[in-house]
Amino acid sequence: MRCPQRRAVGAGLVAASLALALTGRATAHGGSLSADDSRALAVPLWLFLSTGGGVVGVSFLLTSFVTDRELLRAVRERRRDVVLPSGVRRWLAICARAIGLLGLAAVLVVGVVGPAAPLSNLAVLVVWVGWWAGFTMTTYLVGNAWPVFNPWRVALPLRERLPAPDWRLPERVGSWPAVAGLLAFIWLEVVSPLAGDPRLLAGVVGAYSALAVAGGFAFGEEWFERVDPISRVFASFGAVAPVYRDAGGSLGLRVPGTGLESPDLVRDASDVAFVVALLWVTTYDGLVATPPWRGFATAIVGAGVPAAVLYPVALLAGFGVFLAIYRVAVSRGRRDAESYRDPLELANRFAPSLLAIAAGYHVAHYLGYFIELSPALLGALSAPLAPPAPVAVVLPPWFSVVSLGFVLLGHLGAIWVAHAVAYDLFPSRMQAVRSQYALTAAMVFYTMTSLWIVSRPYAAPPFV
Template sequence: MNRGRSKSTRAVRVSVLLAGFFVLLGGVADPVAAHAGSLAGSLNSVPAPFWLVVVAGGGIVGASFLVSVFVTDDETLGVFVRQGVRIALPVDVVEQVLRVSGVLVLLAVVGFGLFGPSVAFVNLGVLLVWVFWWAGFTMFTYLVIDVWPLVNPWRTLVSWIQRTISTPSRAYPESLGAWPSVFGLLGLVWLEVVSPLASDPRALAGVVVAYSIVTIVGATIYGTLWFDHVDPVSRVFRLYGLLAPIQRTERGLSVSLPGSALARYREVMKPDDVAFVIALLWVTTFDGLVATTAWQGVLDAVAPVPAWVVAFVTAIGGFAGFFVAYRAASRFARQTADTYVAATYIAGWFAPALVPIAAGYHLAHFAGYVFGLSPVFVAVALNPLSPPATLQVFVLPSWLGTLQLVFVVLGHLLSVWIAHTRSFELFPGRLQPLRSQYPFVVVTVVYTMTSLWVVAQPTVGAGVT
């Protein structure tokens, strides 16, 4: 067997093992009809006609490209890409505090998940995962700064283990690339949808323990390459962190316009890295889709097919559709730009511009979620073993629905601007960079309309109760 076929076979085997693992978990999980990972009843749909939302949002993104056409000189683009300030700060003590805090939060999630209240709404472990970490901390990562490499409890635990005992190490198989993280991300979000991870604290603690064991063992064997190629959580925060206005550097902190680090991203992403960006973009949409009445209608239409099977097919099929659409746009960009640059290179060069789309949808999906449940989190955190019998939540204002749409559109507008900036880094002249963006603008408009359609859909159990 030749070397290329061996690499392909190994990648296929790993993918099949990952798929089998998540299918097994889904099969033993209690089937659910609606999104389980968002504390049901905590999200609101946008109070606007969905056709108006879709058409207006797509039109705004398309118009933004027409506006960007007039900005074609390097000096003006440099204001967005290169402007910023550097701040030299002593951060050693802060880094140590963040590392210890990450481990303590992990222990709290497992401890309260196993031994805390059985009602998820008042269990600190559940609130730490969904409200504090996946919603709030993720928003902090792309809105302010990425500190996950310091907070990451598994990275800290592995470093402690390696200092204490001598552990064997192996070279990470380069043939696998980042594909394990792609299927890992799809699998985690699918598992979140089909299992009661937000309604059963014990189940959540079990998944966290299992994930911890796999991550610690893998990182102990393969070192930091595990977090660079395999761990989907680390890769998600790394991408979101590039969007943040504050960047951590060797000389301190660098403050610049949001998204400038993505515009300055000099590496050309490989196909597996591009696939991960597409997966991140898709799962943010999928995560919101499964909370809508439209998804409930799909489940009713295909009954008696189990909900976890429908979710699995949708998770994989949706990712494949998004990935194929983006690769097709890359091939068309090669034609419209009339260039000899390979389509694979074009796809890898423009992939960073997709990150703001995922962040914008995440912000739209979870901003009201964090706002509404923040008093619950504070009340339970102050007395986690015996939380108050009555918990107050913030009533979400009616204008929040409009703000959700704004977040989605802003993410897409920033995506268009980053792609516009990067096109002038790749192609010479003024017309060729513009022509290269035509297919990507079409794809971005379709992504925008899809995201806005999901946001505009009525949700199952809408409203904070």
């Protein structure tokens, strides 16, 4: 084994060991709303150790030994068309749009006039359990159906029927508005009582709806492609999914994750930043709900730093660290491969592989949460204004193993995608392999960070 590879493996093992040293009992916690904040799902320490070390070994085996370009190309190009009659597709689209508009109306109305208790209010349960947890999981496990469900896209047919400004964003703006919007969305989710105050949630959704419809009317499709962070999140996750829509609008099936190998998915530095931001915000959302963060935040605020400053600074600083780690890894990989390719091109091509890690961590973070609170959601749907007493599912202790498994699967998927892209970019086998040393070490860092967060018991974020 060459020295750079030894160093990368060593870095991964150190990260795994550090995570284990800080763990003890592995647990899983939900996101913004929880039926039981005190639960702790135990995972044996040896299992955490073996899975953490095993994923590092398997990842490097993939990087080092899967060198058959024809096999990689065959996996990527394995596609099958999904044939639906045009009439069926049209009615499905109409039904999906109606569901989207009805869901938005329910959130706005029931959020204002419904029960005040969050676990009984349909608006809270639809937004956090049904949409942000459940629907988001379908975008990377099945396919991105958000364009047909998105109620704010009603602005596009209005734009065709009414006089509308023909505004265009300057090219230099790129996707930076979506990056800023995503960071702002997660910051607001963390620091405000959106999950516990249905009236506030309805107000925020109403304001966002007005902005999205106005933006779509003024800028057209460009608004949802470059500005709207929610549409960008679902589009990014949709590249992981097996069901996709081609340029002509036809549906097809592919091997999950192979959509991340497309050279057109990430086009510039702002798109790279959005991918890293998506990876980071899911991590941040979990981080601030752990006991170590509670201890850190208490100490910092006790030292005189305002809590209102701590949370956005931590959000931006963490994003900067994640982005810097990725850029350094790509630069080091270019140097290890002795390549003259443009560093920006390499950053663009390898960035989508991080979406597999983000998807793995999202499902690990939210699957148990979704299962726990689904009965409460169904009860609220049955009687929005007078729902029955909320019921929650009690997950078995072994379910935390499932959460850890999804984190590791996301990591393996990211390694495979980056490996396949490397063989597209570099003519030499050794160039392709060497280009992955630093990037794999960065992925191990991202994944072990996620594993450590998933392993901590839930603790409500302090000072919010």
